[in-house]
Amino acid sequence: MVEKAWIERGHLDNPLVDGIIVDEFAAGDDPIWAEWHEALKRIRDNPRYAGKVYYPYCGPLHGAQASRAFAQTVIDAGWAVALERYLHEEATEADARHAINTLVVDTVKAWEEAQPGVVRNMLMVWGFFISAPPESTNIYPNVDLKAFTDMQMNVLANDPTFFGLYGITSYLSGYSDEETIRWYGKLCRHYCIEGKTERLTDYYELDHIDNPDFEQGLTGWTVKPAEQGSITAGVADGLSWLQGRYPTTTVGNTHMLMRRSAVAPNSVTQTIRGLKPGRLYSVKMFSGDKQEYDAGKSVKGPHAVQLAVEGAEIVEGSSFQFPFGSCYSHHFGDFNRDNPYFMNFYGTIFRARSETARLTITDWASPTEPGGPIGQELMINFLEVQPYYAE
Numbered sequence: 001m002v003e004k005a006w007i008e009r010g011h012l013d014n015p016l017v018d019g020i021i022v023d024e025f026a027a028g029d030d031p032i033w034a035e036w037h038e039a040l041k042r043i044r045d046n047p048r049y050a051g052k053v054y055y056p057y058c059g060p061l062h063g064a065q066a067s068r069a070f071a072q073t074v075i076d077a078g079w080a081v082a083l084e085r086y087l088h089e090e091a092t093e094a095d096a097r098h099a100i101n102t103l104v105v106d107t108v109k110a111w112e113e114a115q116p117g118v119v120r121n122m123l124m125v126w127g128f129f130i131s132a133p134p135e136s137t138n139i140y141p142n143v144d145l146k147a148f149t150d151m152q153m154n155v156l157a158n159d160p161t162f163f164g165l166y167g168i169t170s171y172l173s174g175y176s177d178e179e180t181i182r183w184y185g186k187l188c189r190h191y192c193i194e195g196k197t198e199r200l201t202d203y204y205e206l207d208h209i210d211n212p213d214f215e216q217g218l219t220g221w222t223v224k225p226a227e228q229g230s231i232t233a234g235v236a237d238g239l240s241w242l243q244g245r246y247p248t249t250t251v252g253n254t255h256m257l258m259r260r261s262a263v264a265p266n267s268v269t270q271t272i273r274g275l276k277p278g279r280l281y282s283v284k285m286f287s288g289d290k291q292e293y294d295a296g297k298s299v300k301g302p303h304a305v306q307l308a309v310e311g312a313e314i315v316e317g318s319s320f321q322f323p324f325g326s327c328y329s330h331h332f333g334d335f336n337r338d339n340p341y342f343m344n345f346y347g348t349i350f351r352a353r354s355e356t357a358r359l360t361i362t363d364w365a366s367p368t369e370p371g372g373p374i375g376q377e378l379m380i381n382f383l384e385v386q387p388y389y390a391e
Contacts, residue, residue, distance in 0.1 A: 019053030086127025226261035238332035265364035296334030304372030
């Protein structure tokens with residue numbers, strides 16, 4: 001049954017198919033491993049599939065006898081184990097280096113020591129494409145995910161642990177944005193084709209704005225409430241998880257709360273600093289309806305919120321507002337795959353004219369029209385300003 005499922009679902013009989021990746025395996029000695037292993041060996045020994053490959057999508061398999069034997073058959077056949085390493089952003093560059101060394105370098109070293117030859121038969125599966133709603137390892141708005149992915153690739157290029165590595169790939173393009181996909185291509189060319197060993201980026205943390213996730217309340221922001229108490233700061237448990245930040249974290253539960261007034265728009269501003277004139281930058285933001293969050297039921301649609309950058313050149317056609325639902329696997333409270341929490345994701349790209357620009361958020365659709373329900377409360381956070389890769 002296992003062999004039949006792999007062959008049929010993987011379309012292994014199709015002459016245009018070079019092989020299959022089977023998702024996903026974790027180390028163990030459960031009885032099912034014997035059935036999987038026998039099916040694997042039958043595929044290996046079947047002349048019908050000569051020249052085709054089998055890649056198990058997996059965590060480290062050397063920790064148990066049965067899974068280690070399975071991996072050895074993959075290695076002996078000249079195939080590759082596809083090791084999943086989905087690292088999320090860390091708050092500081094030092095923390096990021098520690099995570100890479102622990103979760104990537106030390107893990108691979110331990111596997112190679114237990115099962116010599118595995119590195120030359122290892123396909124490194126990064127989580128670089130988990131970068132946009134509904135799921136993202138881009139946790140911190142004051143960290144550039146591009147710099148973090150660069151650091152990871154740089155380790156592969158320089159640490160002797162990875163000498164002879166079979167290959168690299170990344171998960172999952174459907175969870176990515178076009179900038180990240182272009183950036184991954186740049187990384188592959190830089191490190192894997194041109195064979196360079198120096199980093200492409202020379203920074204990690206971002207300091208273009210202060211308090212981008214409102215962890216310090218409204219500190220750093222110039223606040224102009226339409227009415228007394230119509231702009232506040234708060235915390236909503238599970239908000240970051242519903243936004244798609246992965247894995248589960250409390251980072252992003254803090255937010256600014258705007259309650260729409262009939263009198264005038266609420267407004268907050270901050271100076272964007274440290275810009276290089278002529279360089280492209282992006283700014284991103286999330287919003288979510290607080291009443292819908294409290295009620296455990298929401299409706300998909302645009303929020304009447306404006307995200308504006310003044311004193312810079314906005315790239316034509318780059319601005320977007322994207323209503324989206326929480327990820328099928330990110331359950332919280334009453335929200336689940338059948339009852340998602342709907343939010344808005346915003347972005348724009350601008351070219352700096354000087355070292356500073358002005359960022360403004362308002363909760364009216366225009367200066368003269370509210371455009372949304374009076375009294376609606378919107379939770380806003382993740383104001384990420386970072387260099388933009390357009391090549």
